[in-house]
Amino acid sequence: xxxxxxxxxxxxxxxxxxxxxxxxxxxxxxxxxxxxxxxxxxxxxxxxxxxxxxxxxxxxxxxxxxxxxxxxxxxxxxxxxxxxxxxxxxxxxxxxxxxxxxxxxxxxxxxxxxxxxxxxxxxxxxxxxxxxxxxxxxxxxxxxxxxxxxxxxxxxxxxxxxxxxxxxxxxxxxxxxxxxxxxxxxxxxxxxxxxxxxxxxxxxxxxxxxxxxxxxxxxxxxxxxxxxxxxxxxxxxxxxxxxxxxxxxxxxxxxxxxxxxxxxxxxxxxxxxxxxxxxxxxxxxxxxxxxxxxxxxxxxxxxxxxxxxxxxxxxxxxxxxxxxxxxxxxxxxxxx
Ligand code: UDP
Ligand code: MG
Numbered sequence: 001x002x003x004x005x006x007x008x009x010x011x012x013x014x015x016x017x018x019x020x021x022x023x024x025x026x027x028x029x030x031x032x033x034x035x036x037x038x039x040x041x042x043x044x045x046x047x048x049x050x051x052x053x054x055x056x057x058x059x060x061x062x063x064x065x066x067x068x069x070x071x072x073x074x075x076x077x078x079x080x081x082x083x084x085x086x087x088x089x090x091x092x093x094x095x096x097x098x099x100x101x102x103x104x105x106x107x108x109x110x111x112x113x114x115x116x117x118x119x120x121x122x123x124x125x126x127x128x129x130x131x132x133x134x135x136x137x138x139x140x141x142x143x144x145x146x147x148x149x150x151x152x153x154x155x156x157x158x159x160x161x162x163x164x165x166x167x168x169x170x171x172x173x174x175x176x177x178x179x180x181x182x183x184x185x186x187x188x189x190x191x192x193x194x195x196x197x198x199x200x201x202x203x204x205x206x207x208x209x210x211x212x213x214x215x216x217x218x219x220x221x222x223x224x225x226x227x228x229x230x231x232x233x234x235x236x237x238x239x240x241x242x243x244x245x246x247x248x249x250x251x252x253x254x255x256x257x258x259x260x261x262x263x264x265x266x267x268x269x270x271x272x273x274x275x276x277x278x279x280x281x282x283x284x285x286x287x288x289x290x291x292x293x294x295x296x297x298x299x300x301x302x303x304x305x306x307x308x309x310x311x312x313x314x315x316x317x318x319x320x321x322x323x324x325x326x327x328x329x330x331x332x333x334x335x336x
Pocket of ligand 2: 105107109210215
């Protein structure tokens with residue numbers, strides 16, 4: 001009996017990857033063609049580049065690639081929405097056509113030669129294959145240390161993350177379908193995917209340095225990413241503030257007793273420095289507490305608005321795709 005081959009889509013987010021695409025596209029093409037030729041995946045398998053609002057020639061390059069080889073397809077955002085949004089969009093589009101979806105960064109710092117093993121694992125019934133970096137020596141000391149601190153914090157907050165796993169992974173269609181039911185405004189994929197509970201396995205590899213272009217994650221974006229992860233998965237920071245507040249109140253109560261005793265003994269100290277110190281400390285503490293609560297309130301605010309996570313301007317993968325500008329023009333014509 002002949003079994004039907006699974007269709008694979010390799011999704012790769014691209015933000016200003018003009019210097020990198022000419023190198024990475026042939027590598028991915030080679031991997032996919034080999035898989036097709038060895039009958040591991042169906043011949044309608046694709047490589048889907050998601051252009052996350054690049055300002056350089058990334059989209060033109062994607063279109064040129066597609067003209068030369070129909071293996072390549074593209075999705076283009078109207079502006080830069082961030083890597084997570086690009087991954088969500090790519091996976092959402094891919095799951096309409098594919099049985100297996102692999103996500104990999106366009107700079108190929110993650111090892112594309114693992115892709116055939118990922119596919120083989122999926123054929124054995126595993127739904128999620130995580131690519132895990134066992135050597136991050138190519139990352140800067142700062143990036144490694146902050147990443148370790150982030151995994152440590154998340155672990156202590158009870159969030160089940162796969163340490164040193166980035167966004168290089170294989171998901172089967174049913175995982176992506178389940179994932180699409182998470183309607184969060186800022187989906188923290190590395191936290192959500194392990195939570196879905198499907199059978200998973202890990203493959204280890206050495207992370208390579210970026211060969212061209214620059215990292216799109218400056219410190220500001222890294223902090224935002226870490227905060228998104230922590231705040232979208234845990235209310236522990238609010239609790240921590242509550243406990244700290246309670247401890248400080250307990251301390252203040254003991255202090256009050258001590259002050260009363262001193263007062264009764266007639267040894268009243270007009271301690272300017274201690275008052276000033278506690279004033280600043282409490283003022284700072286209150287601001288932190290309010291800002292943490294504000295973060296959660298702010299997130300609730302953005303969630304309830306239900307704005308789209310991203311807007312797709314062009315989609316060369318889906319044959320019936322209509323750009324939002326086209327539907328807007330039609331709408332204006334029908335107005336009285
Ligand atoms: N990326 C994206 N949108 C962004 C930032 C990054 O689609 O706003 C893509 C980028 O093109 C790359 C991947 O996400 O394919 C990872 O980015 P990068 O390599 O710059 O991150 P790093 O490896 O330095 O953490
Ligand atoms: Mg990179």
